Amino acid sequence: MAAVRMAAGRFAAIIAVFLCVLSPGSCSEQVPLLVWASNGFSLASQNAPASGHIVSSSQLQSYLSSALSSAPHNVLLFLQDKLSVDDFTMYAGVFGNKQDTAFPNLEASLRLSSSLLLPSVSSSASATLPTLLQEQLDTAPLYMDPDTLAQLRLNASLPALLIFRLPYSSGSDMMSAKEVLSGNDEVIGQVLNIMKGQSVPYTAIYTALRPSRVIEDSSLAVRSVGSRSLLQSRRGGPPPPYPPVEFKERGTTCILMWAENLTVSQYRSGRWERHDLAPKTFGEGVSPRLEGSSCNGTHSRLVLNYENVLSYRNFKLIFVMRQRHYKVSARRWFTMDLVQLEFDGKKASFNGSRGIYAPAEYSYRCDSVTSFRYAQLTPRSSKDNANDWRISFDDFQIQGFNVSGKDFSYASDCASFFTPGIWMGLLTSLLMVLVLTYGLHMIMQLHTMDRFDDPKGPAISVPQTE
Incomplete structure (x- = not known):
């Protein structure tokens, strides 16, 4: 070891x-x-x-x-x-x-x-x-x-x-x-x-x-090539197109959330009606209402308030997270206990604790979080008609604890270890092993002859007929 x-x-x-x-x-x-x-x-x-x-x-x-x-x-x-x-x-x-x-x-x-x-x-x-x-x-x-x-x-x-x-x-x-x-x-x-x-x-x-303070080297930041300049970011990647949603408690940021798409769908009249909440949540000049949000050392609640979503006058998207210590891993983890939709006094609740979790000092990130395809969110109860709703978040990242400034901490990604590429490699290797095993088996089945012609004996004569 x-x-x-x-x-x-x-x-x-x-x-x-x-x-x-x-x-x-x-x-x-x-x-x-x-x-x-x-x-x-x-x-x-x-x-x-x-x-x-x-x-x-x-x-x-x-x-x-x-x-x-x-x-x-x-x-x-x-x-x-x-x-x-x-x-x-x-x-x-x-x-x-x-x-x-x-x-x-x-x-x-x-x-x-x-x-x-x-x-x-x-x-x-x-x-x-x-x-x-x-x-x-x-x-x-x-x-x-x-x-x-x-x-x-x-x-x-x-x-x-x-x-x-x-x-x-x-x-x-x-x-x-x-x-x-x-x-x-x-x-x-x-x-x-x-x-x-x-x-x-x-x-x-x-x-x-x-470092917390870095003096940029202009020779590395900007290089001239003819009439063009190559601009290089110090972090090595482009910044996100818009800042994340930021909730502050007593002047200190305690919840961050970002997504490329926040789509909610409801089944009506035999078809699914979709609405993307991202344009109302992120972007320059966009300031979502966060009334009802709260956070402390063990519980965080992010409430996004909207108007006129799928013909509902008042619509809320709620994320409820909890942090606790697990003795098996000897560390603290946070889980997404609840993702809830509130629309004109009604509710549709989804449980995310089985699929959305990360160490308490990390953020959680996933390319796709859904309630219907490879679901990380499952209906919490059949009484609130959660099966009539679908939730889909693309390029989703959230952090409800140990937030430092306006930047996410290191992300715990939801990508599983056995990706499609790994599965293809394993299956191809298994096929090659089977072919090799079959070939070795056929070679081991070959046997030498137990009877041979005697070269010292009389020759075989074949009579000829006219």
């Missing part, structure tokens, strides 16, 4: 390098990386990289190997969505000499422990950090939160890799970014207190997947 994990880690590193070559703009992105050990332990002394040097994946592996040679092998990886050295400069007291700091727990830990700061690590290297640590520790990672960690009993003699995902505000309001960083610091403090309470030594790492 260790060899398999190491091979998978090398493959992930090769893929990261390959993507870096294809999109060189992303390779110039730099994130800081901070390593420290629990009180009583010290990291192996290492030479800090030269000013301006960007630490690559291989160099990061060397730094980690040296650090873990003398530090505890219970590793806490705090992986934030975005982080830059400027965040420490602007909001930290240790780095910025400010009294009002956003990192009180982090700074308190640094004062009592040995630490290593790498100010410029390639974002492609930080993306492979879980794999590098998995190879170093020879153990599988566990994605955790403080509540789950409090129920877990660690063995100080066995290595463990615990990963904590932290958000980051992508808005332009600097105070909102500081509040998010302060909230992340509280999570770090809770985790460190739990480890201290269990008397388990640890090595903590704090870094991010990409």
Whole structure:
């Protein structure tokens, strides 16, 4: 198993390098990386990289190997969505000499422990950090939160890799970014207190997947070719044609939803009448009414209010989501418990919990969500005539928990593992195996003759007649 994990880690590193070559703009992105050990332990002394040097994946592996040679092998990886050295400069007291700091727990830990700061690590290297640590520790990672960690009993003699995902505000309001960083610091403090309470030594790492502030390189962004220019997006893909629906609770975004088509159909007079709600939901200058929406730590409810849909004066499309902890997977998941249509006081309800679900820190995405073909939505009750309705969402994405700014988190896609291409390959391989098996069987059935002509015996004479 260790060899398999190491091979998978090398493959992930090769893929990261390959993507870096294809999109060189992303390779110039730099994130800081901070390593420290629990009180009583010290990291192996290492030479800090030269000013301006960007630490690559291989160099990061060397730094980690040296650090873990003398530090505890219970590793806490705090992986934030975005982080830059400027965040420490602007909001930290240790780095910025400010009294009002956003990192009180982090700074308190640094004062009592040995630490290593790498100010410029390639974002492609930080993306492979879980794999590098998995190879170093020879153990599988566990994605955790403080509540789950409090129920877990660690063995100080066995290595463990615990990963904590932290958000980051992508808005332009600097105070909102500081509040998010302060909230992340509280999570770090809770985790460190739990480890201290269990008397388990640890090595903590704090870094991010990409920088929160990037200075664009004009030589990579715009290149002139004759009279034409090639414009290259830093993210490597075009932005969506319109922003997602965004619901805010107390000034903070907590629900995001986007779709290319939102189609509802009702069976009337022997035929299906369709209506696409997307033009009334998304687009420039379109602001859907969200009265009745709400969200908290465990439940989210997104209500889209419309008028004059399929001859109904008042029409609502409602998404009800719930987040809870599952002991089997030792993590929190969110499910789409209910998709409901309300029309002039009547209801049609569909259950989506069996087909629409994702880890709590991710968003859910699917090319097609329907209630009639490969249905992820099933009628909840026959009493509300849900069978007379059909729902179809194309290129659908939704997130009801752990939203950071106006961007979706990493998407958990609904695509199954056995795609049509995989099925074609399996069937073709099976056919070739059957042909080969039949050929081998026929060859094994061949036998030599058990009787032969005697060359020393009398020759066979054939009388001739005239």
